[in-house]
Amino acid sequence: MSADPTSFGGRLVLAATPMGDIGDASQRLRDALGSAEVVAAEDTRRTRSLAKALDIEITGRVVSFYDHVEQARIPMLLEEIRLGRTVLLVTDAGMPSVSDPGYRMVAACVDAGLPITCLPGPSAVTTALALSGLPVERFAFDGFAPRKSGQRKEWLRTLTSEARAVVFFEAPHRLADCLADAVEVLGPDRRAAVCRELTKTYEEVVRGTLAEVAAWAVEGARGEITVVLEGAQPVSAEPADLVGQVEALIESGLRLKDACAEVSAATGASRRELYDAVLAARSGG
Structure with missing residues (x-):
């Protein structure tokens, strides 16, 4: 049986937190909240509330780690990891780095050659x-x-x-x-x-x-x-039937050439034939 990576010191641990239902908290998240030497939290109050709801005592140091302080906190957190400590990074809900703080910290650890692991879990x-x-x-x-x-x-x-x-x-x-x-x-x-x-x-x-x-x-x-x-569904159509789509894109700001290219990609119609069809329609041909 392999060892739990959160049991080792000297690493960054990214942890997904519940989006709403507290029952979605994993056992690994519970263990990490109670054992990490440093908890870097997007909102320290929400993280403490989460721990309380899980009946867990956070014994490590809790520091804020939100957008406006993220860059300033990184050197200190890197030093904690170099000293052999576990830094647990959590956001308000879901997975760190996914439209939430975390990416810069991960990149800094990669550049510094420091260990990183992730506790998977909820994601919107x-x-x-x-x-x-x-x-x-x-x-x-x-x-x-x-x-x-x-x-x-x-x-x-x-x-x-x-x-x-x-x-x-x-x-x-x-x-x-x-x-x-x-x-x-x-x-x-x-x-x-x-x-x-x-x-x-x-x-x-x-x-x-x-x-x-x-x-x-x-x-x-x-x-x-x-x-x-839903993803676009390419369909075959006569260029003359697609003139309205091209003109709509032109009205929204695209050049004729670019509008023909977009409609061509979406429908499979010939770009050249679309261009000619638009010119023909404009001239009444």
Whole structure:
């Protein structure tokens, strides 16, 4: 039987924490919270509350490790590891480094040649993918959607021909606008799933076309949101039938050449024939 990596000193331990249901805390997380010499926490109060809920006493030193202090804390934490101590890194919920603090600390340990291990566990990304009801054998994770509509539409245009499912986070007060932009850029019929408050008391998953979930979101949504978009489905079509899609992309800011390239990638139609079809339609031919 191999030894538990958390039993060794002198290493960074990344640990996934429950997203809502305390029962999702692994035994390895419980052991690490009680034994690590240093606990680096995104929110020290929430980490202490987690330990209390698990009936665990944190005996090590607890230090804050959130976005604005992350870079400043790294040298001190590296020194703790060099001295043979275990540094446990936890965020408020889910896996460190996945849209949460942790990446820079991991990179620093890699550069310094210091040991790193991970205690796997809850993740909103994989939970949402599993619940989406969409084909997710291949997927891409895009973090948080851009806040401003112009940048968001530009990002959505990059997904026009993305064959993989795409999962991303969104703030509840921006969800309706984000989905409305998605309908405009990706079309009303692309399927999606909006996952709200995963593993919590009011967990909800809304599935349907983009038009359907966008209509639902107009009423407002609360809590933490994870969205899964279906991958693009290439279809064969006559270039003349696709002129409207090209013109819509041009209206959103793309050049004719680039718009033809995107629609070509998404549908399999010839880029050259699309270009000619647009010019013909404009001239009334």
